[in-house]
Amino acid sequence: MGILAWIIFGALAGWVASIVVGNNARQGCLMNIIVGIIGAFIGGVLMQLVTGRGFDFGFDIASFVVAVIGAVLLLAITGAGRR
Numbered sequence: 001m002g003i004l005a006w007i008i009f010g011a012l013a014g015w016v017a018s019i020v021v022g023n024n025a026r027q028g029c030l031m032n033i034i035v036g037i038i039g040a041f042i043g044g045v046l047m048q049l050v051t052g053r054g055f056d057f058g059f060d061i062a063s064f065v066v067a068v069i070g071a072v073l074l075l076a077i078t079g080a081g082r083r
Contacts, residue, residue, distance in 0.1 A: 005059065010036030013064060017071030021079065039071025046070065 011029065014036030018024040027035070043066035 006037060007033055009059065009064070009067065010034070010040060012036065013039055013067035013071050016068050017075055020068070020072050021075040023075065023079065035071050035074055036067060039069075039074045040067035041070065042074055043067050043070025046073075 011033045014027075014032030014034070015024070017035060017039060018027045018032060040063075046069075047066050
């Protein structure tokens with residue numbers, strides 16, 4: 001995927017994760033992109049550890065779910081650290 005695709009994919013994953021966690025009102029578009037991209041990386045690493053095989057990030061529903069799960073974990077960890 002190109003850099004523009006990563007930004008769009010990250011923005012969508014970060015936005016959905018922020019809605020799930022409940023901090024969408026405090027998080028801007030740039031933060032959604034950053035959280036989504038880092039969450040996709042975290043989700044991909046966790047998926048590789050769990051399944052034992054590599055994970056290809058493309059524009060499909062499985063990659064989106066993995067990215068959202070990773071972003072939710074990231075937001076949960078950073079939210080717990082802020083409290």
